[in-house]
Amino acid sequence: MRINDHPILGRAKRGRLVKFALDGKKMTGFEGEPIAAALMAQGRKSFGTYGKRGTPRGLFCAVGKCTDCVMTVDGLPGVRTCITPLKAGMHIETQKGLGEWKLKKKRK
């Protein structure tokens, strides 16, 4: 849920509305907000699973210290979504354990 009006902070200032994909599904969010914020605003709290037990994990510290919020972003696994700003056209994927590198090999 988004907090648009706030008694102390006033109206929220947000970036431009952009499209991105979560596990192939189209979604929208505001450019520049952390990926985790865009997902949680739409009720999504689970970002992946732990390697050992396969149980779900989500945001815990929100300041880039704990790595519980990591996802695979544009093929790069282990991206801390709480401190990574959302950009238009991002491909975000739920990550199991340490995830896999899916970066396209650069051709010279």
Place this chain on the structure above:
Amino acid sequence: MEIEEEAEIVVIGAGPAGLSASISAALAGAKPIVLDENLSPGGQLFKQIHKFFGSREHFAGKRGFEIGQALLEEAKELNIPVHLETEVLGIFPGNQIVCLKDNKTFEIKARRVILATGARERALAFPGWTIPGVMGAGALQTMMNIHRVLPGRRILIIGAGNVGLIVAHQARLAGAEVVGVVEARSEIGGYFVQAAKILRMGVPIFLNHSIKSVYGRESVEEAEIVRLDECGPYGVSGRRLGVDVVALAVGLLPQTELAQQAGCEFQYNGELGGFIPKRKPNMETSVPGIYVAGDLGGIEEATVAIEEGRLAGVSAAESLGYTPQDKEQKKAEIKSRLAELRYVGEKKSLSLLTRATTMLYENRSPSAGRSMSALRMPSILRMRSAATSRASAPEILIECPEEVPCNPCEEVCPRGAIEIGSPITNLPRYREARCTGCGLCIAACPAQAIFLIDRSFSQGYARLDLPYEELPLPRKQQTVGLLDREGKKIARGRVIKTRRIKAFDKTAVVSVAAPQQIAHSIRYIDCRK
């Protein structure tokens, strides 16, 4: 902004300690730079939307983020470079600082280093603590107040220290329901006034309780809390509460890695957060040229962080040969203000004892009906509010029974009707003959502990002026619920007017008409349908 390869003073951390260190060093004539790994400067301050305690020198009565802005502006005026998204990885002999920015490492050679890396949150492990929705109270603050997203609608908070109590209030302002604050001890750890502020909103504080387990498949659905008694929590079945966020406010830990790695000597102090760097009175550590200020040197408050930063800044500049004007006087002033703040620190353990004896807590078993551990006002105050001395003129009620380092009520009163004096921890004294009932103190009190009652309003009704920060604001003539100190609805009343002038700094003062007989017990209004 290009980052210098050499600098006179490198300040690590742009929280209140780091910013004020750089400001005082620059005022003394030195050229400091500031590094911070965050996207924005201000450290903890930018999550804090409440009015702060303290005195004028500490920006008291201002909200945390406004204090951050004021410090930043001062740094800007002095042309102090503040480099963000710059993480310091290590400090090597000769004050060689290794940094990371944009995935590249580089070094800065510093003549003096001021470490102001602050603190991080402690975690708490229990069955289910890894389920999404369990998070640090700081994480909840960051999401609500910076990114403006509410992670859940029904929130349970673990820990009734000041952080837990304040975050509970902030969650209400953000529009969430706070199901309760759970505290393992038999008394709250935070200030009485902070607890009173949420109790009157109807947020229960469960003393002698702890979290046993959290349940949910993809995310948190329920939390089980248990009463702690002689048998301990296990085996006892607790009470399940439907919640979607559990926020942990169980203390902060100084971020000491850099100080350790740089070779500073440490000492243990449980009250200040564990292992902390040893310091001389001028804030220098055992490693010459490395200074420490703020929460890193022991978990205290922003006010202390600001003073320590100032002292470290002046000392570092002085050691480089800068002779700030009236430096001795300045240092003495800082030290005396610190002593005044610390005086409170030392007395805290004492006030905890008095708190336990003067304020009665009521604990019912969690299974019995409405389980709320109510916090009661000391009996002196209760008598005072019941038997008001003057029936003809408006008078204020101040419910501030505990020594807090705070004086905005005194500062704001144009008539000198509230006196605190020195030390700043004195209880406020009210001289009703001077009071005009202007209401400025009601909005200025950071703890929302001041109320006004006018018994001459009409035959059967008294007028009450109450501070209010939630949305939506009550409209004139609206019928609202009238709540007592424990958040219980005891009557209904009509709104006379709502004032939210600039001088109130976003706190509204709502006037309601309440039946004469119960007017003295009303502390909050419920505008929800």
